[in-house]
Amino acid sequence: MTLLALEGLVKRFASTTALDALSLQIGAGEFFALLGGSGSGKSTLLRVIAGFEAPDSGRVRLQGRDITRLPPQARDLAMMFQSYALFPHMSVRENIAYGLRRAGERDPGPRVAELVVLLGLEGLEERRPQQLSGGQQQRVALARALARRPPLVLLDEPLGALDSGLRERTGLELRALQRRLGASFVMVTHDQAEALSLADRVAVLEGGRIAQVAAPRELYERPATRAVARFLGAANVLEAGRFHLRAETTAPAYALRPERIQLAPGLPEANGTRATVTEIAFRGGDVLLLAQAEGQVLRLVLPAGLALPEPGAEVFLAWDAAALAPLSA
Secondary structure, eight states, X not given: OEEEEEEEEEEEETTEEEEEEEEEEEETTOEEEEEOOTTSSHHHHHHHHHTSSXXXXXXXXXXXXXXXXXXXXXXXXXXXXXXXOOOTTSOHHHHHXXXXXXXXXXXXXXXXXXXXXXXXXXXXXXXXXXXXXXXHHHHHHHHHHHTTOOSEEEEESTTTTSOHHHHHHHHHHHHHHHHHHOXXXXXXXXXXXXXXXXXXXXXXXXXXXXXXXXXXXXXXXXXXXXXXXXXXXXXXXXXXXTSOOOOSSOOSEEEEOGGGOEEESSOOSSSEEEEEEEEEEEOSSEEEEEEEETTEEEEEEEETTSOOXXXXXXXXXXXXXXXXXXXXX
């Protein structure tokens, strides 16, 4: 069932087109990620959905209702900002209750108590934001966003302010919470690993357009274009005319993931190449190896316990035909 429908959205800032006839549907109860680099249009799209920016053309429909021209407070959704935007002079309890009081709730206490337990904030109710860790501030901001039980929650880089050790754990907690609540979450992020590990589906944005929408595994293993392939996991892009390829599908180019390439004892007849090792980087559980082949650098990810060649060594690389993902552009 479609919860949010975006229809032909166009947004320009002077001579820059931030959204270019963008259309998208997001389902009820879905955790959806908008992924892209700087200037891709992902943050502008989130602000158009929230009502902080008005599109030049196109429509935003929430639960079938046209909300394109409604102000933010009249939309049945909530937004958690990257900065969390907590009121510094208010306690945790007061911050969570703020939206409920503005909506006319006479006794927000029971709902606040429910959210305190749900977000693991017990014992912190009287603290001010400056007395909380980054992870605790994020949970307070999320509790405030969830207070009115919106069917749609917008998250602007929700893990961006956390250190790397806390990001993964907090992200998994966020996904588990979304599953329990049944609300739709739409998350903006530039972090590929974050999008792939948390979302049910991911839309990759490029130049104000959607380059591809797919489930994380499909997006990673079968990118549609060269740009998506390179953005997601630094895939190798092999041009059909440069390498001797034998693929399952004919295409002008193919994406080949670094972990799908192996070191071979000799030069394969197809789906392989002679290469020269240029760099080796130990990464803990695996090793990143860079090798020069046919005028380009290929990336390999190999097990850490494998006997590895030295930089400058000549090697043979091989891969299966099934590992070649055809690219349309």
